[in-house]
Amino acid sequence: MTHDLSFPSRPKRISSQYISYGGKGLVFSEYGPYWRNMKKLCTVELLIALKVDMFSPMRSELLAEFVSCLQKTASSHEVIDISYTVGDVIENLTYKMIFGRSKDDRFDVKNLVREVLIQCNKKHDQET
Known part of the structure; x- marks a missing residue:
């Protein structure tokens, strides 16, 4: 969480637009409300200990x-x-x-x- 703001806005690449439906993935999206919601979804739903342990x-x-x-x-x-x-x-x-x-x-x-x-x-x- 310390470096969250350092990583979300990456340079736009053509390949990332194709792979992530126009930059809609957590990895390729720009920092903003969408990115914050995606990050919250991942940390609350996907990366919890229960899911990882599964x-x-x-x-x-x-x-x-x-x-x-x-x-x-x-x-x-x-x-x-x-x-x-x-x-x-x-x-x-x-x-x-x-x-x-x-x-x-x-x-x-x-x-x-x-x-x-x-x-x-x-x-x-x-x-x-």
């Missing part, structure tokens, strides 16, 4: 899978890309929290976001 078993399960993968890779003396593996764990956790199931080929949100950002950057480069 996903604890899911986090523990995915962490156990991650550690098992690291142990298996280490025992076979293979090289592992930790950044990719951690990203995969985070992606799986996000899918389970949002969709209620593990990721599958029908919902490749990570690549969809990547494609949107690439297209937005191309559009921005053409305009400048």
Whole structure:
């Protein structure tokens, strides 16, 4: 809360307009009444201990899978890309929290976001 006013007004980017429905998300919206209401909603409804604790078993399960993968890779003396593996764990956790199931080929949100950002950057480069 100490630095709240330092972060809400970020420079506007074309990609943020596409991803967050015209800057309507907490991350990309400008400081003002809308941002304050979104922040209140998140702190009162989404980020309370009860909600965070609700996903604890899911986090523990995915962490156990991650550690098992690291142990298996280490025992076979293979090289592992930790950044990719951690990203995969985070992606799986996000899918389970949002969709209620593990990721599958029908919902490749990570690549969809990547494609949107690439297209937005191309559009921005053409305009400048």
